[in-house]
Amino acid sequence: MNNRILMLCGVLLVTACGGNQKGTETAAPAVEESAPLVVYSSRAEQLIAPIFAAFTEDTGIEVQYVTDDPQPLIERLKAEGENTPASVLLTVDAGNLWFAADQGVLAGLDSQTLKAVVPSFLRDSQDRWFGLSLRARTIVYDTRVVNPSQLSDYASLADEQWQGKLCLRTSKKVYNQSLVAMLIETLGAAPTETIVEGWINNLATDVFPNDTKLIEAVADGRCAVGIVNTYYLGRLQKQGELPVGLYFPTEADGGVHVNVSGAGVVKNAANPEAAQLLLEWLVGDRGQALFANENLEFPVRSDVTPHPIVDAWGPYSASTVPLENAGIRQAEAVKLMDRAGYR
Amino acid sequence: MQARLWQLMVVAIALVMALPMIVAVAALGADSAGVWSHIVEYVLPRVTVNTLLLVVGVAVLSLLLGTIAAWLTSVFDFPGQRWFAWCLMLPLALPGYVTAFALSGVFEYSSPLAGALRFWGISLPGVSAGLASTLCLTLTLYPYVFLLARQAFLSQGRRSLEVAQSLGMRQARGMWRVALPFARPWLVAGVSLVIMETLADFGTVKVFNFDTFTTAIYSAWFGLFSLTAALQMSLCLLVLVVAALWLERRARRLRRYTGVGQKDPQHRLPLTGGRRWLATCFCGGLFVIAFLVPVGQLVVWAIDYVQLEWSARYWSYLRASVSLATFAAVFVALLSVLLGFGRRRAPGRTTDSAVQVSTLGYALPGTVLAVGFFVALSGVQDGLTAIGRALGAGDAFVVTLTGTLWVMLLAYAARFLAVGFSPVGSGFERISPRIDDTAEILGLRGVKRLRQVYLPLLTPGIATALLLVFVDVMKELPITLITRPFGWDTLSVRIFQMTTEGEWQRASIPALTIVLCGLIPVMILQRQKSNSRGATN
Numbered sequence: 001m002n003n004r005i006l007m008l009c010g011v012l013l014v015t016a017c018g019g020n021q022k023g024t025e026t027a028a029p030a031v032e033e034s035a036p037l038v039v040y041s042s043r044a045e046q047l048i049a050p051i052f053a054a055f056t057e058d059t060g061i062e063v064q065y066v067t068d069d070p071q072p073l074i075e076r077l078k079a080e081g082e083n084t085p086a087s088v089l090l091t092v093d094a095g096n097l098w099f100a101a102d103q104g105v106l107a108g109l110d111s112q113t114l115k116a117v118v119p120s121f122l123r124d125s126q127d128r129w130f131g132l133s134l135r136a137r138t139i140v141y142d143t144r145v146v147n148p149s150q151l152s153d154y155a156s157l158a159d160e161q162w163q164g165k166l167c168l169r170t171s172k173k174v175y176n177q178s179l180v181a182m183l184i185e186t187l188g189a190a191p192t193e194t195i196v197e198g199w200i201n202n203l204a205t206d207v208f209p210n211d212t213k214l215i216e217a218v219a220d221g222r223c224a225v226g227i228v229n230t231y232y233l234g235r236l237q238k239q240g241e242l243p244v245g246l247y248f249p250t251e252a253d254g255g256v257h258v259n260v261s262g263a264g265v266v267k268n269a270a271n272p273e274a275a276q277l278l279l280e281w282l283v284g285d286r287g288q289a290l291f292a293n294e295n296l297e298f299p300v301r302s303d304v305t306p307h308p309i310v311d312a313w314g315p316y317s318a319s320t321v322p323l324e325n326a327g328i329r330q331a332e333a334v335k336l337m338d339r340a341g342y343r
Numbered sequence: 344m345q346a347r348l349w350q351l352m353v354v355a356i357a358l359v360m361a362l363p364m365i366v367a368v369a370a371l372g373a374d375s376a377g378v379w380s381h382i383v384e385y386v387l388p389r390v391t392v393n394t395l396l397l398v399v400g401v402a403v404l405s406l407l408l409g410t411i412a413a414w415l416t417s418v419f420d421f422p423g424q425r426w427f428a429w430c431l432m433l434p435l436a437l438p439g440y441v442t443a444f445a446l447s448g449v450f451e452y453s454s455p456l457a458g459a460l461r462f463w464g465i466s467l468p469g470v471s472a473g474l475a476s477t478l479c480l481t482l483t484l485y486p487y488v489f490l491l492a493r494q495a496f497l498s499q500g501r502r503s504l505e506v507a508q509s510l511g512m513r514q515a516r517g518m519w520r521v522a523l524p525f526a527r528p529w530l531v532a533g534v535s536l537v538i539m540e541t542l543a544d545f546g547t548v549k550v551f552n553f554d555t556f557t558t559a560i561y562s563a564w565f566g567l568f569s570l571t572a573a574l575q576m577s578l579c580l581l582v583l584v585v586a587a588l589w590l591e592r593r594a595r596r597l598r599r600y601t602g603v604g605q606k607d608p609q610h611r612l613p614l615t616g617g618r619r620w621l622a623t624c625f626c627g628g629l630f631v632i633a634f635l636v637p638v639g640q641l642v643v644w645a646i647d648y649v650q651l652e653w654s655a656r657y658w659s660y661l662r663a664s665v666s667l668a669t670f671a672a673v674f675v676a677l678l679s680v681l682l683g684f685g686r687r688r689a690p691g692r693t694t695d696s697a698v699q700v701s702t703l704g705y706a707l708p709g710t711v712l713a714v715g716f717f718v719a720l721s722g723v724q725d726g727l728t729a730i731g732r733a734l735g736a737g738d739a740f741v742v743t744l745t746g747t748l749w750v751m752l753l754a755y756a757a758r759f760l761a762v763g764f765s766p767v768g769s770g771f772e773r774i775s776p777r778i779d780d781t782a783e784i785l786g787l788r789g790v791k792r793l794r795q796v797y798l799p800l801l802t803p804g805i806a807t808a809l810l811l812v813f814v815d816v817m818k819e820l821p822i823t824l825i826t827r828p829f830g831w832d833t834l835s836v837r838i839f840q841m842t843t844e845g846e847w848q849r850a851s852i853p854a855l856t857i858v859l860c861g862l863i864p865v866m867i868l869q870r871q872k873s874n875s876r877g878a879t880n
Binding site: 045068070072075102177207216219222232295330331339 | 566717
């Protein structure tokens with residue numbers, strides 16, 4: 001009995017070591033021979049794999065990627081320093097992109113293509129990152145009880161008429177942190193704090209862990225209004241009709257808060273030319289169509305047609321305040337929400 | 344002299360395992376730019392209360408459920424007893440956050456069940472985030488107590504119980520006065536694992552949006568961009584854990600637990616009448632809610648998504664998961680035996696503290712531990728390379744640590760050594776000093792004694808360690824994410840890809856695959872137990 005267990009341990013150890021050697025042996029030469037472009041991505045695999053496949057098809061450059069949350073990836077880039085295998089950091093939310101640039105892991109990129117296509121408010125002021133697709137965070141409402149004429153901007157959701165009717169996602173999600181950061185940038189800290197306190201007063205129920213649950217609650221009639229990223233509604237609309245409407249704040253009201261998913265070239269990139277090529281390809285026709293439509297987001301290029309579901313929502317005007325403020329003011333926004341009791 | 348060497352080895356293991364904590368201590372001096380004072384004023388009061396409630400709730404409930412279930416299945420005979428003895432361990436194969444999202448899929452307001460009940464005029468009671476987190480964590484963590492308590496009851500409780508009964512003590516009293524006190528090292532080991540896992544949990548509380556110390560650590564890092572403050576808070580958490588462990592050890596310092604030798608032949612006490620069915624209902628109910636319901640929900644989702652999600656790539660996820668879990672389990676079991684043996688050969692304060700330190704990683708939130716490890720090893724790697732250059736080896740001597748499987752194994756060990764060491768360490772505690780004396784007389788020393796005397800006695804403990812670590816690594820996420828080399832995507836990484844985009848239903852496919860893989864080691868363990876019982880018969 002015991003001998004059997006010992007033997008089993010022995011066999012496992014031998015296979016373990018064998019496996020390791022094999023792993024490193026095959027990994028090392030592969031990196032040197034064909035030198036694939038390495039991307040660190042916080043965008044999930046199923047959203048990037050088809051895009052990289054298309055890029056490889058067009059350019060012949062192979063792409064390897066590691067997925068993780070943005071902050072661990074940034075710490076990893078910092079720790080790896082000059083030895084990093086990565087050339088591109090791809091992530092969502094301007095706050096994360098700003099932080100990566102602030103921590104010095106991204107290099108400035110002088111690309112006429114990118115500058116021509118990506119509006120300046122959707123990229124870093126020193127061109128260290130570029131927005132590639134837009135994610136509008138806007139107002140959803142229950143079409144059975146709310147008339148769109150009752151709605152205007154984010155601040156108005158703090159009005160008394162929404163007492164016990166507003167639903168929000170947790171403040172721990174970076175999308176809400178960016179939204180509040182941008183409110184601070186446009187309206188100032190004190191008025192924003194009053195608005196957030198008003199939102200909390202108006203809550204219909206405890207904050208939701210994600211946008212999907214929030215939209216389901218609107219469809220169930222538990223909330224009249226809420227704030228979500230549009231693509232979550234798009235995903236649910238793919239499965240069937242919902243009594244949920246989208247409202248875009250107008251230009252006069254400050255426009256829609258947009259965020260980006262974007263990318264930058266890593267400072268010590270092993271392969272900076274291929275990295276730049278990938279970013280430029282992503283704002284090209286094929287890249288844009290794939291990158292935005294895979295996740296029902298808005299393409300950063302206005303001349304590319306979005307997915308039919310997205311197209312059906314109609315046009316909107318985005319707030320044009322530079323997005324890097326979402327990062328600069330993020331910590332301030334988190335503290336403000338903590339003070340206002342927004343969990 | 345030899346004792347000195349063993350001590351050195353234990354200290355060396357502790358140093359490597361403590362690397363992330365060293366990074367955290369180094370962060371103490373750093374300034375966290377006002378973040379800390381903000382946290383103390385607005386965040387800490389609430390999360391401290393929440394965390395305490397959660398930990399106490401989960402610990403007490405797990406202790407109750409685990410001990411009662413273990414007691415019933417090891418001492419009594421009732422319908423389904425043999426079956427429950429192993430299937431009550433199955434919830435261990437479910438990651439906490441998977442149980443959480445599956446159960447909330449069943450019971451939440453917008454679920455089909457709740458909708459149907461509302462149609463009939465019944466509304467499900469609203470459950471607070473705290474209660475929901477407590478229940479879900481209990482349902483996934485009680486198996487630690489169950490497993491270790493059963494080991495205790497099977498190996499010792501029954502014989503002592505027979506003595507107690509022959510002296511006229513009633514069954515229930517026998518449990519309180521004899522079996523439970525004897526089982527204390529196991530129960531404590533089980534509950535310690537539950538507590539540490541609860542303190543480190545992020546996935547489950549995130550599903551319910553319940554604010555705890557861990558969520559505060561993450562929001563300091565992800566929201567306030569201060570890894571420094573996050574590390575500082577993690578260190579506070581560790582101080583709490585160390586204090587709790589120290590108190591417990593002080594409380595049982597003067598006690599000794601030694602085994603009575605051979606295993607008992609098997610005869611369980613029959614239960615009579617209504618009690619039989621009460622026992623069946625208790626075990627059955629626990630199994631249904633902790634395993635069947637969440638897995639059932641996963642299966643329902645999986646049917647909808649299998650076409651979209653299943654692909655040949657699952658074989659590579661599966662291979663990565665199983666190989667990593669196997670390597671890590673063997674590595675951790677090996678380290679546990681070395682630590683346990685070292686502690687026995689070189690007893691004393693230094694060895695004791697070193698052993699304690701090496702098992703602390705379990706209470707650190709996974710991502711913090713993972714990043715701490717990554718930062719520390721990158722430092723070691725740069726340092727070694729620089730030394731190589733300074734010595735004139737130039738670029739020929741470039742140490743590559745990060746991005747290899749070795750780093751993954753070390754980080755897994757730092758996280759799960761507590762899990763592996765619990766059963767092995769309790770096993771060592773139960774080996775009588777008289778056995779050492781006998782071995783000494785027979786001239787068995789060092790590795791020889793380890794192999795010929797200890798290992799046979801430790802087999803059940805080692806098997807438990809292998810099983811627990813295997814299942815834990817299958818479920819592990821943050822360390823796998825940050826340290827995996829290219830092409831080593833596991834099943835849990837696949838779950839991450841889905842849940843990070845809110846596609847919980849689609850994540851049911853990798854989740855179910857993890858559960859199925861987790862069943863295999865549980866069954867092996869069960870078979871091995873019944874075989875060894877057969878042998879003594």
